[in-house]
Amino acid sequence: MSPELDIYGLTRLRDRETIDRFIDTYVDRAASEDRADEELMLEPESATDGSASMSDVSWEPALTLTHIVERGLQYPRRSFTVYLTARDKQFERVILSFTVDDQLIVGLAIDDAGKQPQNAQRARAL
Numbered sequence: 001m002s003p004e005l006d007i008y009g010l011t012r013l014r015d016r017e018t019i020d021r022f023i024d025t026y027v028d029r030a031a032s033e034d035r036a037d038e039e040l041m042l043e044p045e046s047a048t049d050g051s052a053s054m055s056d057v058s059w060e061p062a063l064t065l066t067h068i069v070e071r072g073l074q075y076p077r078r079s080f081t082v083y084l085t086a087r088d089k090q091f092e093r094v095i096l097s098f099t100v101d102d103q104l105i106v107g108l109a110i111d112d113a114g115k116q117p118q119n120a121q122r123a124r125a126l
Contacts (some may be wrong), residue, residue, distance in 0.1 A: 003093050004109040005123045014077075014104040019069055019096070022106050023084075026094045027065075031085040035062035040071065043079040070115060072098040081105075 011018065023029060039059045062068055068082055081097040088110070095107030109125060112119045 001114065002092075003112040004104045005112045006095065006107055007117055007126050008095070008105055008110050009027050011104050013108070014072070014098065014102055016069070016073060018104065022096070023065070023069075024040050026087055026091065026108060028043050029065065030086045032094075033065045035064055035068070035082075038062040039058070040068065040080045040082070043100060045078065064090040068096075070073065072096075072104075 036063040038061075040062050042060060044056050044058070060071075062082065065082075065084070071078070072080075077098070077100050079098060081095065084094040084096060086092065086094050088108065092109040092111055095105070095109065097105035097107070099105065102126045110119065110123060110126070
């Protein structure tokens with residue numbers, strides 16, 4: 001895997017409309033829907049600062065992208081992250097992360113081979 005720049009956005013809009021708009025814009029839904037034997041690593045509800053140890057996390061089947069979105073909208077809020085296939089090949093991957101404090105992190109990863117200045121400029125523009 002080549003070096004990447006991850007571009008993140010944090011929003012309090014943890015709702016179906018925001019998630020669907022992000023997925024429709026950036027995710028290859030067909031390639032990302034079946035999560036096969038992938039699992040979600042769920043941090044405990046009490047882990048508000050990301051300090052949970054591996055013994056505190058729970059695991060559950062990811063099943064499908066549809067299931068992942070449903071799980072991200074459920075209460076009580078749980079923290080987990082998934083990496084999805086990008087619709088546009090200019091992105092290495094798409095990141096969707098749910099936080100325990102009811103926020104949503106969306107992200108895109110772009111190639112940073114050679115760590116050239118134009119890669120950082122492109123990341124800032126995105």
